[in-house]
Amino acid sequence: MTELRVVDVAEDQLDSVWQVRIRSFGPGGDRDEWKKNALTFMDGRFLGVVDGDELVAAARIWPFEQWWGGRRVPMGGVAGVVVAPEYRGRGVGSLMMRAVLQRCVDKGYPLTALYPATTVLYRHLGYEFAGHRYKFAFQAADLRTLSDGKGTAVRKAGRGDADLLLELAGKEHQARRSSGPLIWPRTEVESWLEDEDNFAYVADDGFVVYNWSDGDLAVDELISGSEQTARALWATVGSGASIAKTVQAYCPPFDPIHLLAEHEADGDTRINRWMLRLVDAPAAIATRGFPDGVVLEADLRIDDPELPANTGDWHLSVAGGSGRLTPADPTSEALRVGPRGLAALYAGTPLAALRAAGLVTGGAADADSVLNAVFGGPTPYMLDYF
Incomplete structure (x- = not known):
């Protein structure tokens, strides 16, 4: 190592970041789409470490808000943390993450959170486990029977419904005093609603966004303000039971679906843990x-x-x-x-x-x-x- 410095990643360094990313996470993803997304972080939210002129580590900061006790708290979501294999164990990751913490201070985020690939680095810098991401599996045929089709009306949602979805989610998280769920930038929600691989339906007091995943249906988010809407939206997903036998669903362990579904969720629930730090x-x-x-x-x-x-x-x-x-x-x-x-x-x-x-x-x-x-x-x- 000759001269380790923290820098703001520039567009002409993205190919180097991609190479470190491949060596860190393995092959996968579309390079051009990744670079297009990476450009949106070049307002001071994409940091790297260089040794001389060589980029050897990088990290990005998402401009999130996060619900805590039913209120919105600005949060810097740290993602894409990568260090070149030959530089690991030399303090490069700590150098970069200290710069990330300071940048979160500069950006005015009271909190920062991340999904850790390793806990040692992040605990050393003050992060600790705060919550989970749960993925449950339900029988699609079970969900199909939750509504008789004569209750709450649902319609297909599109890009123009982004603000409505954010508003409906906000009302429910505030009412439930939710802690942890993210509030994504509206542009990201619009992008999801434009994606033909996503299926979105909305009712007066709720919505669902789901897609196909390895022959199953997967619910990314379902918000409902009433029992009738919950039944209608889950039944909409379950209507695919003739093809998909299982519905994978991201939802909390206290979601009403656990009380509505006749059969309990599959026992092999997938759980990812995430870490939090007060900035x-x-x-x-x-x-x-x-x-x-x-x-x-x-x-x-x-x-x-x-x-x-x-x-x-x-x-x-x-x-x-x-x-x-x-x-x-x-x-x-x-x-x-x-x-x-x-x-x-x-x-x-x-x-x-x-x-x-x-x-x-x-x-x-x-x-x-x-x-x-x-x-x-x-x-x-x-x-x-x-």
């Missing part, structure tokens, strides 16, 4: 939703070696469904937490588990149960892989 702790607390009936006053001592602005003594106040994290004087009753413990706490991991793992220490004797109530709620989940 701006006060902003992450201020934008998150909390239970309306819970009140908390607690002191925290955050030690964040990668993002010093988070480090210090803080006072956490929660009331009326909102929270604030403000600077405070040191106190012997402060809950001591690092970035991994803070991310896990934010995602609702019980204090008993965090203490058993050594991720939090100290704190007032009677505060754990209230903290659990404040950060608890529906299990965090994502529907999308990025």
Whole structure:
């Protein structure tokens, strides 16, 4: 290694990124489509590491919002993290990811999340597991019988329905106090609705997007504001039962389909885990939703070696469904937490588990149960892989 530097990836470096990507993830995908998509990140959200003039690592940042406690929180989704094989184990990945964290600060993302290929690097930089992506399998014939066809009317959706789909999803995630689901940029939703391989149907209070996958049908997302709409949309998917025997569905473990379907989902549920990190702790607390009936006053001592602005003594106040994290004087009753413990706490991991793992220490004797109530709620989940 001669001169390792972090750079913003330029268009003429995309072929080099592609080569590192192939050596990292294996062959697959359309090179031209990948390059077309990569160009949309060249507003400061595509970083690389070069050794002299040679690009040896890269990563991209998606401009997401993410639901937390039923409120939208800006989140930088880290994707396409690749390091050339001959540079692994030399600190190149850490150098790049530290630059990614700082760029998330610069872009104003209170949170950052990713799907890890390895946990060692990301935990070292303060990420921790926060939720899951679930893929369940149902009998298509079972879903077909959920509606008699005389209830909620559904129609085919198109590009012009992108805003409507985002609005319907927003209403339901707010009502359910969802944590974890992503809010994609409207342009991406329009692209999905234009893709002839996707099938989208919409009702007054819900929608479904699904496609074919290896002889099965696969539901990417189904949102419903009522039992009747849920039945109608799932039955629309199940109407393909004469060809597809199985419907693969990305949905949370508490989705109503688990109560509506006559037979339980297949036992071989696929689960992917994703990790979270707080980039701006006060902003992450201020934008998150909390239970309306819970009140908390607690002191925290955050030690964040990668993002010093988070480090210090803080006072956490929660009331009326909102929270604030403000600077405070040191106190012997402060809950001591690092970035991994803070991310896990934010995602609702019980204090008993965090203490058993050594991720939090100290704190007032009677505060754990209230903290659990404040950060608890529906299990965090994502529907999308990025």
